[in-house]
Amino acid sequence: MTENKTVLAWLEEMKAMCQPDNVVWIDGSEEQLEALRAEAVETGEMIKLNQEKLPGCYYHRTAENDVARVEDRTFICTPTEEEAGPINNWMAPDEMYAKLKKLYTGSMKGRTMYVIPYSMGPIGSPFSKIGIELSDSIYVVLNMAIMTRIGQKVLDQLGNDENAEFIKCLHAKKDVNPDDRYIVQFPQDNTIWSINSAYGGNVLLGKKCFALRIASYLGKNQGWMAEHMLILGLENPQGEVKYICAAFPSACGKTNLAMLIPPEYLKNKGYKVWTVGDDISWLNIGPDGRLYAINPEAGFFGVAPGTSVKTNFNALESTKKNTIFTNVALNNADNTVWWEGLDKNPPKNCTNWLGEKVDGTTYEGNLAHPNSRFTAPAINCPCISSEFENPQGVPVEAIVFGGRRAKCAPLVYQSRDWQHGTFVGATMASETTAAAAGAVGVVRRDPMAMKPFVGYNMATYWGHWLEMGKKLGDKAPKIFHVNWFRKDDEGHFMWPGFGDNMRVLLWILNRCAGKVDAVESEIGYLPKPEDIDLTGLEDENVDIKGLLTIDKQVWLEDVANIEEYFAQFGDKLPKEMTDELAKLKANLSK
């Protein structure tokens, strides 16, 4: 399918190491994919779901020990440890290659190696990048076919230039042994090696491994940014659409925000939200000097539990056809799927995510794994943006950072400028919830929501943000911070969240357009309470003033925590970050 000598030489080398019985090139044709689906059903790797209710949908279960990304087994193998930085796992590249080569040797004996050429971003976009994943899993092929653009057209785009850039990705399921599971990025070699897992984030190498870890490294060297951000377009009653990128740590409602449904009052006025992306943004400076975002992905790899008609109608609709479900529960009565939070009717005749037949109405444990997923084509989404395939991307008006903070952050504030905004992103944090393992309410710092995804030293990455700000100058998007999770003294959430978050987005866009004033505070610009439109809110008693207050004592405690956090980066920490921290501390101590 290609005569590119670099591709072919690499393939030969990987074949010689993994020793598959067969090699199959994925051409991207529906015919070939359909044959693979049939094969996966025949071997039991996938189950075909009710084709009347869920046309084109399949079900897959992973091993019990292989249900999530494994951050402790994820490595950034830059030539020096300092380049990977203090919050990434690191091993010298030679040492890691040697260790992994032993594991890969003969790992595909008796199996087929699939060669999956894929593009992150629309094929032919100046901002897109190409990868080739070698994998011994049909599940990976079929998921990659949803999550990325695959096949012959990608190889045609790559062409025969031996120096053309592509990311070399190798995945072997091997025996799914967690003790020998490795997810390894070699940024200087454009290489990703993943072994002993068959779970999404560890094996769909275009996603976190390439589109964030490797891409963030490429972005630093090439003058662009790869960010863990959704992209949404907000259309006003005049039909103008403005775009916002937003980064949140997990369990903060990112997918819900990306597919937000405006509250009735705003819907009736003519406001709409369009989804460009739900997870990753690639940001480049366009010909007019503004920042443009593309979504490098073609599908959603969303968490199923908690997704319902009420919480995220658009995500649910996206899963109604051509979707692969992983580790949810099966309703054996009609061969459909179920998960906690879908509705209040767990199936009586149920197979849980472990493959056990149970009575779902009385079963005590989780029927679906809490991290069970749907892999759905983005084009299924009822609110997918008309710009989704735009090779130039969409111009970004605002960047929004967010976290789950019970007491610290106000509902929304604006940074003073790009440098301060970079600091706001760098000091992002979230408090752990009862849903996650470990203590509840512990502050976890997750800069730009990139903690598990930055492909080099986090402090150098902040330096790259500052550089980008200098290049963008006064064309830079404005940077904001939101907190949907503020609690009152009784521990109740103070803000309704979900669709009503649109009210905050409107204030953000009004600020970008210079339509509203703000109040200068110790931490940045706060809205005047009357500038957040609360008309038609179900709860008329929302304490908007309370949501916008700053408790200096709580903030000073956070400053102490940030000082400690920053200390680990030593002299790699950009001086601008230290200056911003000092300014914040001084403002709060006045």
Ligand code: OXD
């Ligand atoms: C994801 C994540 O799966 O951020 O998107 O963990």
Ligand code: MN
């Ligand atoms: Mn994510």
